[in-house]
Amino acid sequence: MxxxxxxxxxxxxxxxxxxxxxxxxxxxxxxxxxxxxxxxxxxxxxxxxxxxxxxxxxxxxxxxxxxxxxxxxxxxxxxxxxxxxxxxxxxxxxxxxxxxxxxxxxxxxxxxxxFSTFLHDPHPDFPFLGLVVSGGHTMLIRVDDIGVYTLLGGTIDDAAGEAFDKVAKMLGLGYPGGREIDRCATSGDPEAISFPRPLLNSGDYRFSFSGLKTSVLYHLRKHANKGSLTLTEQERNDICASFQRAIVDVLLEKCMRAAKEYSITDVTVVGGVSANSELQRRMYEYGSLYDIQVYIPDVVYxxxxxxxxxxxxxxxxxxxxxxxxxxxxxxxxxxxxxxxxxx
Ligand SMILES: Nc1ncnc2c1ncn2[C@@H]1O[C@H](COP(=O)(O)OP(=O)(O)OP(=O)(O)O)[C@@H](O)[C@H]1O
Ligand SMILES: [Mg+2]
Known part of the structure; x- marks a missing residue:
């Protein structure tokens, strides 16, 4: 064909x-x-x-x-x-x-x-777990075959990419800003600010990123000087790194918890946010530690x-x-x- x-x-x-x-x-x-x-x-x-x-x-x-x-x-x-x-x-x-x-x-x-990682060789074997993290969706899906899907959970408000984009906008990093946050975060301290990890211990596979985004807003307001936001480059990078760490913590933890619960050894992370360097690094790291094969598409896919x-x-x-x-x-x-x- x-x-x-x-x-x-x-x-x-x-x-x-x-x-x-x-x-x-x-x-x-x-x-x-x-x-x-x-x-x-x-x-x-x-x-x-x-x-x-x-x-x-x-x-x-x-x-x-x-x-x-x-x-x-x-x-x-x-x-x-x-x-x-x-x-x-x-x-x-x-x-x-x-x-x-x-x-x-x-x-x-x-x-x-x-199925974007099926453009590569090797690609996941059935059953696999799909973490979809894009501009409009955040979902954990168990895939038993083509067309046989179980939605384990999804976001109850903002998608992960949407949160990246909204925080980037607050920081004047342009739209869409996920890639810029990723870039700035490489020079920031991920432990500089303790942002919340929403629903981390909810005991299910729901996600929520709206409150995290609001925490960044409150942090910015608290540090605004007489109403005007003047951040040094280092402060901005620290916010990016701390925010990114919070999102990645939740995505990694919930995804790997599901892999354990369902005894699934193949995990694929797809959608625009899967291009995030920290998400990739930590997914692969966790995978090699616990014998889970992690598949992430090339950024173009x-x-x-x-x-x-x-x-x-x-x-x-x-x-x-x-x-x-x-x-x-x-x-x-x-x-x-x-x-x-x-x-
Ligand atoms: N390196 C990165 N780190 C974090 N987010 C990123 C990165 N690169 C791209 N993104 C985010 O990926 C999103 C775009 O992904 P994608 O094209 O899959 O989404 P979409 O098609 O708009 O949404 P959907 O697929 O849900 O309809 C944007 O929110 C963008 O900020
Ligand atoms: Mg898309």
Missing amino acids: TILGIESSCDETSAAVFRDETLLSNVISSQFFHSEYGGVVPELASRAHLKSMLPIVRQAMLEAGITLNEITAVAATQGPGLIGSLLVGLNFGKALAISLDIPFIPVHHIEAHL STDNAAMVARLAALLAPRMTTTSLLQASAFARSGDRLFRAYP
Whole structure:
């Protein structure tokens, strides 16, 4: 199979070609202009997708060295995401599939993140535990097979990436700011400030990052000089390092506790926050100490990309009937629960 994957759920327009077990291309165009507004502006995002979709798909095919008639299926992100942005990629993909008379495979964005480490060799074996930490989601999922998922817990308020972005904004580090916090934290003291570790001992797999973000805000207010925030570079770096330490402590502890409870030895950490250097370092460290295989995608596959969409589609295709392949909606979604309705 030669699958063209399309991703447009938020502010990245991406197209990729995956043939058999090989990724032939993965082209990503990021909409950097949103930083000026301090967050993604949905209407501007969908208009930008409209402009870049065709050139990005063309570029992906060019880099893969294939022509239109070599594509055997088209896959696109169906959701969750910004509705206007999703519609651009989804309708482009569907129209292309119909015009070429080939199957269309709708892909769940979080499910695609979950399988992003399957772009690498080796990748996790079933059953594995997936820690999804992205801009909009924080979830711990037990994966017994493709399509067989148990949601062990998720965030009850902010996602981990959202907390990184909001704290970065408070510190004037721009948007999205997770990577900047990571960079500043390398020169900071993670023990300088004792921020809370929310729900660390809740006895379940729920997460909460909203209070942690507010603690950073209170800390900043307390140290504001007559209302104006003047931080030295070292103070800012210490806040970044201490905040990052608090988030990583919670993610690591809950994830590894679940691995122990369910006797699972393969863990994958996916989504944009999985690019965090401290999270990676501590996950790998813990893994090697306790014999747990930790799989984290290369940074290009951790934030939004079409390679993971095409990869998941290649895993799904053999399990779907021709009818379901041609249906635009092969799965049902309810809140944060993931479940795929196979025929
Ligand atoms: N090195 C890093 N450290 C911490 N956070 C990071 C790092 N690099 C990226 N991020 C964060 O990753 C997030 C983006 O990830 P991703 O593209 O997976 O999210 P999204 O697609 O917007 O959300 P979702 O997948 O839930 O719909 C942003 O919040 C960004 O700040
Ligand atoms: Mg994403």
